[in-house]
Amino acid sequence: MTDYLWLWPPLLAGLLVSVSLIPLGHQVLQRGVVFMDLAIAQWAVLGALLAQTLWLELPSRWGSLLAALVGALTVASLVRRLPAYREALIGILYVLAAALAVLAVHQDPHGAQRLAQALTGDVLWVSAHDLWPLLAALLIAAAVWWLIPAVLRPWLFYPLFAVVVTLSLELVGLYLVFLLLILPALVVMHLSSGGHGLAVLFAVFGFSGGVAASVWADWPTGPTIVVVMILLALVWRVLAGAVGAVSEPRRPS
Numbered sequence: 001m002t003d004y005l006w007l008w009p010p011l012l013a014g015l016l017v018s019v020s021l022i023p024l025g026h027q028v029l030q031r032g033v034v035f036m037d038l039a040i041a042q043w044a045v046l047g048a049l050l051a052q053t054l055w056l057e058l059p060s061r062w063g064s065l066l067a068a069l070v071g072a073l074t075v076a077s078l079v080r081r082l083p084a085y086r087e088a089l090i091g092i093l094y095v096l097a098a099a100l101a102v103l104a105v106h107q108d109p110h111g112a113q114r115l116a117q118a119l120t121g122d123v124l125w126v127s128a129h130d131l132w133p134l135l136a137a138l139l140i141a142a143a144v145w146w147l148i149p150a151v152l153r154p155w156l157f158y159p160l161f162a163v164v165v166t167l168s169l170e171l172v173g174l175y176l177v178f179l180l181l182i183l184p185a186l187v188v189m190h191l192s193s194g195g196h197g198l199a200v201l202f203a204v205f206g207f208s209g210g211v212a213a214s215v216w217a218d219w220p221t222g223p224t225i226v227v228v229m230i231l232l233a234l235v236w237r238v239l240a241g242a243v244g245a246v247s248e249p250r251r252p253s
Contacts, residue, residue: 007211010221013126014207015200017168018180020138022199024161025185035087036075037165037181039094041174043071044166045118046101053108061133065166071097072162120222121173123211134167173222179229180207187233190240206232 028034047067051060071093078089101118105111141160148156168177184199209232210225217224 004215007124007215009126009128009131010123010211011208012128013123013131013171014211014225015204016131016134016138017172017176018184018200018203018207020134020164020168021177021181022184022196022203024164025181025199026189026196027157028181029185029189031079033075033079033086033090034182035090035094036079037161038174038178039075039090039097040068040071040162041165041169041177042094042097042101044068044162044169045115045174046097046104048118048169049101049104049111049114052114053104053111061166061170064169065163067097068162068166069159072158076158117173118169119174120220121169121171121176122221123172123176123225124214124221126171130171134164134171137163137167175226176222179226183229183233187236202232202236203229 024037028037044064044067048060048064050067051058051063055063074093075090078093079086082089101115105114108114141164145153145156145160165177165181168180172180180203184203185195187202188195188199206229207225210228211221213219213228214221214224
């Protein structure tokens, strides 16, 4: 049992990122801007890569955060000014950041490795010390969100979103940030109550299962977690459909 104690920081990272992202995921689905997190996360990746390759005097985390804020404010402007085309424009914003990220590292001998790590993450190497920035940001964001008047919350949503996504990205990578934001909220969106807690339970179970499968099979951790969580969501949907079919009374013919 003690041989696996080193897995506690990665598993805690999955729990913390899930608790941070799932409430935002519900907001994203309600607002109908599903791809905004992918676009903002890609801008955060771009900022980190620029800090590592071009702006060496700028710490990677600050470069990532500044770029994510630029992306978040741009998304907010598009949603407000061009709501009919928001998903298409957010998709273009994502592609632009992805293309700029490739250009930023094309002369770096380690560019492909940096880009792959930003996408898939390296969660097995997360330490307990790495969790503190996200935990502090989560507590501050929750306090600010509940203390400010409700009328100001729509204006604060996008900057808070950028901060949480950026710090989550450092722990688990872009693929898992998008998946943990959208998939748990999506699988419980049909529930009228208890959805947040059940979404966190689903995310933690899927994340832990992915980590276990990765360690057992010696597969890349981030992609393995993605596959395991999607398979779990499919099983979840089949079982929910079966339970619904059993519980639904037959209509008289």
